[in-house]
Amino acid sequence: MKPKILILGAGYAGIIAANRLDKQVKDAEIVLISESSGFKERIRYHETASAGLKKEILIRDLLRTNVNFLQTKVTGILPKEKTVIIEAKNQNVHYDYLVIALGSSEIRKIQTKENSIQSKDAVLEFLKRKEISKIQNLCIIGSGLTGLEMATEWKYFYPKSRVTLIDRSELGSSFSKKAKEYLHTYLLKNEIEVLDKTKIDKIEGNEIQFENQTKRSFDCIINCTGFQSSSLPKESGFKTNSQNRIYVDPFLRSLEYPEVFVAGDSAYLENSILRMGCVTALPMGAYIADHLANVIQGKNLSPFSFQFAGRCMSLGREDGLIQMTHGDDKPKEWIIKGKWGAFIKELVNRFTIFSLMMEKNLPFRFYFWPKGNPILEKEKRISKPMVAGDLVV
């Protein structure tokens, strides 16, 4: 009988896994389940929150014809019974192999009035709740990649509004000296205020009170303190960390169930360099497809291999910063900035969709990535840099 492979979540990881599996396993039923019909280009949500909605690509148009797409919400996983519960007619769907790629569209809440740009619903809520052109005093909590991109994007479209970036850590601490200087110069020139190394005591009404007894008022607050995955796997009995990411082994399998693979932001490989990001979600999805094809064909297996090459950040629409990195994500002194930075960042964004399309259309595997052992050496484990996806407040 044909094995049935269920993939949960049609984000970067889920879509690449589905298409790449279909090319390599002819005798399998592949079903991709996701809650919406449109592909959510999360890496552009700071653009959407500042400049409004863009037309979405249909998920169906990103998939090979043999991949079955089921648009519904997953409400439960019963791993012992190899079954997933879906909202549509409260049905149970059986699997032989499961790939969990549900992403991380939630946040760890700080305050009830806060906004988020982690999910499409949150961005829509933000656009609906606020008459955005009326926002005069925006405070962004968290100055990681997402907070920085949001602050600079907003200031680009609304140069007269006051924008403040708040962080308990030092802004740019995971960047090289050159990159940090460039960031500070850019923020100063564009009048984006930075309150870093500043701990929040409490937020009451429209005012933030800091531990150093100072205060800051706001008319809009956005929480960019890190990504949080859905609690569904945890409630379904998987071992998860504080961000609800599922613990995986070096083959990206759940620790408890070897037929369950986890990709993208849903996966947590302990003591590794891996962080949440599209940069890791695509390779993980592609690897799982290759690996699962090998499992089904009884071939030899090798663990997930990955190294970083750089970090890309947009600074408004006309500027950008590319921080070249060592394989373990530590910054090199080499940066690309200004218009070239913006150009490369835009190319990288487009390359993600291009890769999904190529993986759909070409008969051979298209996507590749820098390889290497992602497990950190023992002595480097404590000093891992904080980047996107890490909780910063």
Ligand SMILES: Cc1cc2nc3c(=O)[nH]c(=O)nc-3n(C[C@H](O)[C@H](O)[C@H](O)COP(=O)(O)OP(=O)(O)OC[C@H]3O[C@@H](n4cnc5c(N)ncnc54)[C@H](O)[C@@H]3O)c2cc1C
């Ligand atoms: C503003 C912003 C900028 C970013 N910029 C970058 C960047 O420059 N570089 C980078 O590497 N990363 C960036 N990221 C992070 C990146 O977007 C995520 O790491 C990436 O999307 C993770 O991919 P994924 O496939 O794991 O999950 P996702 O892309 O989140 O996809 C998960 C899918 O699962 C679906 N889903 C979830 N729960 C359910 C359910 N219960 N039932 C059915 N379907 C469900 C969701 O609707 C979604 O379609 C950025 C994120 C944000 C918010």
